[in-house]
Amino acid sequence: MLSVTILGNNSAIPAFERHPTSQVLQNNEQSFLIDCGEGTQMQMMRYKIKPSRINNIFISHLHGDHYFGLIGHLTSMGLLGRKNPITLYAPESLQAIIELQLKVADAHLPYPLHFHSLDNEGILYEDKSITVRCFKVYHRIPCWGFLFTEKRNPRRIDIDKVKEYDIPVSFYDSLQGGMDFLTADNRMIENELLTVEGVHAKSYAYCADTIYNEEIAERVKGADVLYHESTYLDDLHERAASRFHCTSREAARIAKKAGVKRLLLGHFSSKYEQLEAFLAEACPIFENTELAIEGTTFLV
Ligand SMILES: [Zn+2]
Ligand SMILES: [Zn+2]
Numbered sequence: 001m002l003s004v005t006i007l008g009n010n011s012a013i014p015a016f017e018r019h020p021t022s023q024v025l026q027n028n029e030q031s032f033l034i035d036c037g038e039g040t041q042m043q044m045m046r047y048k049i050k051p052s053r054i055n056n057i058f059i060s061h062l063h064g065d066h067y068f069g070l071i072g073h074l075t076s077m078g079l080l081g082r083k084n085p086i087t088l089y090a091p092e093s094l095q096a097i098i099e100l101q102l103k104v105a106d107a108h109l110p111y112p113l114h115f116h117s118l119d120n121e122g123i124l125y126e127d128k129s130i131t132v133r134c135f136k137v138y139h140r141i142p143c144w145g146f147l148f149t150e151k152r153n154p155r156r157i158d159i160d161k162v163k164e165y166d167i168p169v170s171f172y173d174s175l176q177g178g179m180d181f182l183t184a185d186n187r188m189i190e191n192e193l194l195t196v197e198g199v200h201a202k203s204y205a206y207c208a209d210t211i212y213n214e215e216i217a218e219r220v221k222g223a224d225v226l227y228h229e230s231t232y233l234d235d236l237h238e239r240a241a242s243r244f245h246c247t248s249r250e251a252a253r254i255a256k257k258a259g260v261k262r263l264l265l266g267h268f269s270s271k272y273e274q275l276e277a278f279l280a281e282a283c284p285i286f287e288n289t290e291l292a293i294e295g296t297t298f299l300v
Pocket of ligand 1: 011063267
């Protein structure tokens with residue numbers, strides 16, 4: 001099961017009880033922190049996210065609204081006696097920033113902190129259950145999107161059928177691997193007869209700060225859930241472009257073009273107190289749109 005909890009959905013500065021950008025993607029194994037704006041630790045406490053489960057942190061770019069909470073999180077983990085390593089996937093300069101912050105405080109983390117700089121598109125992380133890739137988005141400074149894809153589940157054994165055909169338990173692993181079964185009297189029983197399709201592997205695409213660019217639709221094609229920034233409403237589309245941001249309609253156009261199943265809008269400008277207009281503008285273009293409201297957990 002894959003889910004994402006929104007911890008911060010605002011751009012630039014905190015406003016109207018909204019926090020700068022941060023979210024946590026969780027599967028059964030662990031949690032992945034995506035951006036870490038100011039206030040992220042407090043939001044984790046508020047929404048019962050266990051920081052100890054976070055082994056991998058992905059920072060899209062080095063505007064403060066995406067990482068000013070990071071040093072706090074890293075040092076708190078140290079004060080709480082964490083031993084497990086944390087890997088930080090971020091633009092290269094972040095390593096020097098973090099190391100300087102630790103150095104001037106004469107702080108020493110009791111756990112290994114690994115840096116992985118974002119240089120090229122491709123796979124960043126992989127384990128038996130999930131693959132994480134990064135892709136370029138188009139912002140004023142280098143900025144990255146992230147695509148989380150569950151590993152395809154193997155076919156599931158149909159218990160009634162394996163009993164009916166008297167398949168030995170020792171052959172179950174082979175069945176899940178796709179093999180057909182040869183009986184003692186040389187009859188071939190096809191795999192499809194004994195197994196059912198595994199659960200569809202879900203994917204979540206995180207599209208951080210970016211100007212409207214249809215190349216992004218190619219990179220997130222078919223995702224189950226796309227989070228796309230939507231800093232402004234449509235009347236400010238010129239301002240959005242001049243600041244390398246998007247409007248709600250532009251985010252909806254990307255979702256439609258990419259053929260995703262669901263769109264989450266976030267990274268709202270602090271000039272807006274009410275957010276309903278973002279939905280009103282996006283839904284006529286892409287119906288299955290929701291606001292990435294803080295504290296909400298969306299099942300992918
Ligand atoms: Zn931002
Ligand atoms: Zn930015």
